Amino acid sequence: MSRWLEGLEERLSSVAGLGPRLDAMIMSLRDLGFTALGYDYTPVPVTPEGDLISPSLLEIRNIDAEMPELWTKGGFCQIDPMQELAVKANAPFMWSCNQVDGDPGENALAAVVTARHQPVIHYCLDTRMTVGVTVPMRLAQGGLATFNAVCVDPEPGFERDARRHMIELALAGYAFHNAALDSYDPDALPSRHVRLSPRERECLQYCAKGMTAKQIAFKLDRSPATVMLHLKSATRKLGARNRVQAVARAAHYRLLGGAC
Incomplete structure (x- = not known):
């Protein structure tokens, strides 16, 4: 391990x-010439489409304060080539x-x-x-975290020097992510792209097990009409055409976990 990585791990372990x-x-x-950073996490990085x-x-340091709003609510994430x-x-x-x-070999964005x-x-x-290194990290259950080391106003020759540190930056990204995991707000862990009520999720979970609306109604001590209402609402929120596609989309968004 390089001295720089050892110093980084000491810094990360010394704070909470x-x-x-x-x-x-x-x-x-x-110490490597980067002046800003961005770190983001999404439990489901893409829609079924x-x-x-x-x-x-999404957390930043030394980056324009408007960036998080643009990326999380302004639609910039959907057109972000990085x-x-x-x-x-x-x-x-x-x-x-x-x-x-x-040249795509010199600049990944060119492709x-x-x-x-x-x-x-x-x-x-x-x-x-204008210049950065992105470290993508695929996580359990399909999540994605990205660590971005950025240089604002890089001097000539910066890219050449930065390429020498690509392996160190990759290891640094994972070291930071592992240290950051225990600081996550629990609300960041489930996907926010589709929000189902607890009852809608429960009905879909039983549906995924092959149960009919009548069987689910008996299990939950509710009327079949109420169960059908929950399933119809979940299907609409998921943008599905029918109950089978609703279950598939709910699985894609990691909404079927947990014991029934």
Whole structure:
């Protein structure tokens, strides 16, 4: 393990809570020339149609304060080429907003950026967040966390030097994520993209086990009409055409867990 990683782990272990650990992380990143960072987590990264889902948790340091709102509520996550790459990538990658039409071997964005991504590219250029390294981390149950080390106004030669630290940054991303896990707000763990009531989830859980509406009604001591109402509401919220597709979509969004 490099001396830099040893120092990082000492800093992370010496503090508690997500905020202090983010502060410790940015202090260590400065030693490698990075000036800002972003960290996000989503339990389900894409819809069944393949569209990106806004993160349940997004934390930043030394980045424009408007960014979290734009990404979680303003639709920028859905047109973020870095996040699009992170969902598919198996290794950390370097990106630059300065040369999106260059060599994909030098800049990962060159392989994916189209006209629809331009608002995000222009935002990064306007805020001078032009170069970064993204570490995608696929988690249990299909979740995705991404760690982004960013350089604002990089000096010439920065990208060449940063490439030497790709392995260290990958290990740093996982070290930070493992340290941050115990600081998660429980509300960040389930998917927020679709919200079902506890009764709607329960009815779908039984439906997934092959039970009919009448059987579910008997199990819950409710009328079949009430159960049908819950199933119809859940089907509508999930954007499903029928009960079978509703169960499949509920499974996709990790909504069928827990004992019945």
